[in-house]
Amino acid sequence: MAEFATRLKELRKNKKIRQVDLAKEIGVAQTTIANYEQHSRFPDEATLRGIANFFNVSLDYLLGRSESNVVEKQKDHLVLINPAENELSTPSREYLQLLLDGERARAYELVLDSVRKGTPVRTIYSEIFEPSLKEVGRLWETNQLDIAQEHFFSEATESLMAQLYPFLRRPLETKGVFVSTSINGEFHHIGLKMLTDILEEEGWKCFYLGINTPTLSLIQALKQRKADILAVSATMPFHVDTVKTVIHAIRSELSNTELRIIAGGQAFNGSPDLWKSIGADGFAGDLISAIELVKRFEPESDEIRSDLA
Numbered sequence: 124m125a126e127f128a129t130r131l132k133e134l135r136k137n138k139k140i141r142q143v144d145l146a147k148e149i150g151v152a153q154t155t156i157a158n159y160e161q162h163s164r165f166p167d168e169a170t171l172r173g174i175a176n177f178f179n180v181s182l183d184y185l186l187g188r189s190e191s192n193v194v195e196k197q198k199d200h201l202v203l204i205n206p207a208e209n210e211l212s213t214p215s216r217e218y219l220q221l222l223l224d225g226e227r228a229r230a231y232e233l234v235l236d237s238v239r240k241g242t243p244v245r246t247i248y249s250e251i252f253e254p255s256l257k258e259v260g261r262l263w264e265t266n267q268l269d270i271a272q273e274h275f276f277s278e279a280t281e282s283l284m285a286q287l288y289p290f291l292r293r294p295l296e297t298k299g300v301f302v303s304t305s306i307n308g309e310f311h312h313i314g315l316k317m318l319t320d321i322l323e324e325e326g327w328k329c330f331y332l333g334i335n336t337p338t339l340s341l342i343q344a345l346k347q348r349k350a351d352i353l354a355v356s357a358t359m360p361f362h363v364d365t366v367k368t369v370i371h372a373i374r375s376e377l378s379n380t381e382l383r384i385i386a387g388g389q390a391f392n393g394s395p396d397l398w399k400s401i402g403a404d405g406f407a408g409d410l411i412s413a414i415e416l417v418k419r420f421e422p423e424s425d426e427i428r429s430d431l432a
């Protein structure tokens with residue numbers, strides 16, 4: 124994040140453009156640019172790309188991951204974090220509005236009522252929670268929400284997820300063991316939690332370790348649980364190097380196992396091949412493709428682990 128702030132300021136000064144003019148060019152407030160340059164805020168993916176395009180540098184250069192400022196040929200693969208920014212579905216908008224109005228009980232009732240009537244939990248996750256969380260991020264980024272409102276929204280959503288747990292539909296057969304963690308230093312973990320819950324429905328025995336698990340304990344847990352898959356999540360681009368270091372440490376300790384390591388989270392969304400360069404076996408950018416990815420790594424059916432059922 125510090126590297127981004129320095130690069131941004133340097134690029135702006137070199138181009139002899141004022142904060143206010145840059146702000147107009149990329150569609151944010153002047154104070155937002157000032158916050159970026161003082162390391163107190165970090166842009167979302169679309170804004171990052173807008174800045175990189177404006178200065179005609181690569182994303183990696185802007186983030187301090189490369190010394191070359193040549194633009195990558197990756198624009199075709201651009202993954203928008205929230206393509207439907209202002210087009211939330213009705214239930215998602217309603218849920219968002221209720222929580223922004225402080226109507227937590229009504230927001231919960233909206234969701235619980237829908238689940239009781241048969242809406243699958245994964246639909247609630249991908250059609251209500253994920254878009255509304257991303258909209259909250261956008262509103263925060265554009266100074267339309269303050270940090271307390273954002274915290275209230277995400278805390279309330281996380282608590283509601285816990286209430287949805289009993290509604291997950293688990294098959295009888297167990298496909299394998301799935302361990303998941305957000306990388307050290309990363310505070311974002313709702314997305315990975317969603318994925319882990321849904322994989323229970325897909326028949327995986329899941330162990331979600333939350334944030335900040337020391338690498339040695341993580342390795343211990345992988346051995347103890349006889350994990351088939353480890354999922355590592357990172358949202359902030361400056362955590363990608365840590366993911367790489369942890370993957371390398373795990374590989375050298377567990378070289379004689381079939382463990383697959385998959386990566387995901389917004390830190391990987393904008394650079395299609397980043398996951399390969401950190402030594403992961405796979406990557407997925409959203410809930411549905413993550414489920415598909417995990418299916419590819421299922422142990423062969425004749426190897427299905429009877430000790431887990």
Ligand code: B12
Nearest residue numbers: 165167260277310311312313314354356386387388409410
């Ligand atoms: C809630 C939130 C927080 C909460 C997190 C609470 C929690 N318990 O997780 C708190 C308040 C802690 C927080 C802190 C910060 N945040 Co924040 N936060 C958000 C917010 C609003 C929602 C995150 C979320 O849950 N999204 C919904 C989930 C479902 O989406 P997801 O994470 O992408 O997960 C999906 C996929 O990526 C995938 N996936 C995820 N993990 C994995 C792993 C594997 C293996 C696979 C296969 C798939 C996969 O599956 C999920 C389901 O589809 C986002 C806005 C946004 N656009 O997301 C900002 C956002 C991510 N935060 C942002 C920032 C800048 C910060 C801070 C730096 C702010 C600050 N100045 O302190 C800190 C970072 C601290 C840190 N060290 O990590 C920026 C990041 C910008 C960027 N370019 O990356 C965002 C985008 C806000 C913005 N600017 O619009 N934040």
